[in-house]
Amino acid sequence: MRNIYEIRQDFPMLQNKQMQGHDLIYFDNSATTLKPYSVLDAIAYYYTNITSNAHRSDYDLAFAVDQAYENARLKIAELIHANKNEIVFTSGASEGLNLIAYGYGLRYLKEDDVILVSEAEHASCVLPWMRVCEKTGARLKYIPLNEEGKLTIEAFRSIMDANVKVVALAQISNVLGYEVPMKEICEFAHAYGAIVVVDGAQSVPHLPIDVKDMDCDFLTFSAHKMCGPTGIGAIYGKYEWLENIDAWMLGGGSNARFDACGHILMKKPPAKFESGTQNIEGVLGFGAAVDYLQDLGMHQLHAYEQKLRHYIVSHMKRMENIRLYNEDAQSGIITFNVKDVFAQDAASYFNAHGIAVRSGQHCAKLLSEQLKTAATVRASLYFYNTRAEADEFLKVCANADMHTCLDIYF
Amino acid sequence: MDDMRNDPMMLRSIIMDHYEYPRNHALVNEEAYVQKHMASDSCIDDITVQAKIVQDRIEDIRFDGVACTISTASTSIMSELLKGKTKAQAKAIMDNYFAMIDGADYDANVLEEAIAFYTVGKQANRIKCATIGWNAMKELLETSEDDANEQG
Numbered sequence: 001m002r003n004i005y006e007i008r009q010d011f012p013m014l015q016n017k018q019m020q021g022h023d024l025i026y027f028d029n030s031a032t033t034l035k036p037y038s039v040l041d042a043i044a045y046y047y048t049n050i051t052s053n054a055h056r057s058d059y060d061l062a063f064a065v066d067q068a069y070e071n072a073r074l075k076i077a078e079l080i081h082a083n084k085n086e087i088v089f090t091s092g093a094s095e096g097l098n099l100i101a102y103g104y105g106l107r108y109l110k111e112d113d114v115i116l117v118s119e120a121e122h123a124s125c126v127l128p129w130m131r132v133c134e135k136t137g138a139r140l141k142y143i144p145l146n147e148e149g150k151l152t153i154e155a156f157r158s159i160m161d162a163n164v165k166v167v168a169l170a171q172i173s174n175v176l177g178y179e180v181p182m183k184e185i186c187e188f189a190h191a192y193g194a195i196v197v198v199d200g201a202q203s204v205p206h207l208p209i210d211v212k213d214m215d216c217d218f219l220t221f222s223a224h225k226m227c228g229p230t231g232i233g234a235i236y237g238k239y240e241w242l243e244n245i246d247a248w249m250l251g252g253g254s255n256a257r258f259d260a261c262g263h264i265l266m267k268k269p270p271a272k273f274e275s276g277t278q279n280i281e282g283v284l285g286f287g288a289a290v291d292y293l294q295d296l297g298m299h300q301l302h303a304y305e306q307k308l309r310h311y312i313v314s315h316m317k318r319m320e321n322i323r324l325y326n327e328d329a330q331s332g333i334i335t336f337n338v339k340d341v342f343a344q345d346a347a348s349y350f351n352a353h354g355i356a357v358r359s360g361q362h363c364a365k366l367l368s369e370q371l372k373t374a375a376t377v378r379a380s381l382y383f384y385n386t387r388a389e390a391d392e393f394l395k396v397c398a399n400a401d402m403h404t405c406l407d408i409y410f
Numbered sequence: 411m412d413d414m415r416n417d418p419m420m421l422r423s424i425i426m427d428h429y430e431y432p433r434n435h436a437l438v439n440e441e442a443y444v445q446k447h448m449a450s451d452s453c454i455d456d457i458t459v460q461a462k463i464v465q466d467r468i469e470d471i472r473f474d475g476v477a478c479t480i481s482t483a484s485t486s487i488m489s490e491l492l493k494g495k496t497k498a499q500a501k502a503i504m505d506n507y508f509a510m511i512d513g514a515d516y517d518a519n520v521l522e523e524a525i526a527f528y529t530v531g532k533q534a535n536r537i538k539c540a541t542i543g544w545n546a547m548k549e550l551l552e553t554s555e556d557d558a559n560e561q562g
């Protein structure tokens with residue numbers, strides 16, 4: 001990977017930004033990531049140079065927008081080793097997961113069919129399926145996690161049966177950051193005739209992904225968690241599935257023909273799912289973000305992140321005042337608590353030292369059994385975080401206790 | 411009172427004390443109590459405040475829930491401070507407390523231990539923790555005023 005200090009020059013938010021009188025240390029990358037100038041430039045380029053609507057007109061400007069828009073689709077396809085026509089733009093992972101749940105679920109699921117999720121899913125991966133269950137009579141079942149909060153292939157195998165029609169799982173959980181053995185899950189699920197919907201919100205930004213090798217049926221992700229703008233994301237779907245699920249939104253751009261008798265001829269995917277004027281600036285910014293990541297190299301940035309995480313964790317686990325929940329996770333996510341301090345109090349203490357981390361509450365059923373706590377603090381890394389930031393974070397961790405967490409108010 | 415504000419150790423120990431040993435920290439199942447559940451999606455706190463208001467007087471205040479140091483301590487202090495007060499007295503104390511939190515003029519003398527939160531705004535995101543129990547109580551009082559007015 002390029003020199004880290006050179007990389008940091010690419011990010012406006014990393015130029016002398018202060019929080020509470022300290023240099024900003026941004027460790028909340030699972031929530032959203034910082035953006036490089038190239039992404040901002042791509043957005044500005046659209047408005048300064050080629051403003052016009054996509055897929056609509058015969059003049060040169062509009063042609064240039066079409067090309068830029070479709071070129072971004074190609075970049076995103078290449079990132080995950082998909083074909084270009086298997087990428088549908090959405091507003092983000094949440095919309096993608098909803099689109100798949102309704103587009104597939106309402107069309108194919110019926111009473112007593114089972115949708116399998118895990119006890120650690122993000123709301124966006126579970127709630128749409130709950131709605132589908134209400135409407136179809138299908139049932140939601142949860143794969144139990146082991147005592148460390150991991151989803152094992154054994155637990156998955158033992159709950160899988162012929163009633164399961166959909167398996168919907170995050171490839172990397174946003175709570176504990178463990179990676180799920182997705183390739184094995186896809187193989188096993190397919191043997192039972194079930195489809196696999198992968199929530200890639202936390203994996204696509206951090207791992208090299210090959211959807212053909214994984215063999216998932218759908219994968220969703222958000223641009224803003226991978227250096228891109230907010231309000232844009234994508235679905236990968238196997239082309240046969242994109243042809244055979246319903247678009248949940250209709251309008252201009254998605255239909256080829258319609259007449260007054262109500263006959264609609266939909267366009268082919270992906271256009272079928274992209275009704276109305278799209279988030280063009282977002283798509284172009286997303287394309288620039290993917291360029292940026294590809295230039296760094298997904299393998300390299302993943303390795304860098306792992307090394308930094310390992311360094312931090314190896315120190316944190318020796319701290320008496322810290323309780324660590326996911327020592328061996330293969331992601332940038334570090335989930336912990338300061339002993340005897342409520343997670344939110346600890347997060348404010350980090351804030352007082354210029355460090356952005358998140359305190360999070362977990363669905364009671366979900367992790368209270370494994371973690372035995374109502375809330376945790378989550379630090380999440382990305383490739384632009386440095387060893388020096390890690391050292392500062394560790395220093396602040398080492399001093400954290402009930403007293404220092406209150407001193408910040410005085 | 412003014413000197414207490416210059417004694418951070420003292421203020422910190424007040425908050426610690428109310429967090430570790432919260433007062434009035436158990437709900438009751440009695441008809442005479444009205445209650446308000448407070449949970450916000452931008453914060454973890456999830457607390458319930460109960461009050462027994464008899465005619466013009468707040469006879470009892472109780473609370474419980476999952477909450478951080480700031481919300482537990484501020485609600486505990488509120489429960490002690492407002493218990494036994496008339497509605498008008500309670501309202502005056504509340505107005506002063508909210509004024510303090512908002513950085514407006516206030517009378518420190520009526521706030522007693524609640525003065526410990528005068529700098530909570532240094533952590534902007536925690537203002538809601540310092541006010542969650544107070545807001546619950548405010549709503550309970552307002553509801554009881556409305557009821558009284560309707561009956562009157």
Ligand SMILES: Cc1ncc(COP(=O)(O)O)c(C=O)c1O
Nearest residue numbers: 092093094122124170174201222
């Ligand atoms: C695992 C997981 N799934 C889905 C989402 C939803 O992503 P978005 O809010 O960008 O739609 C998130 C975001 O936090 C996530 O972490």
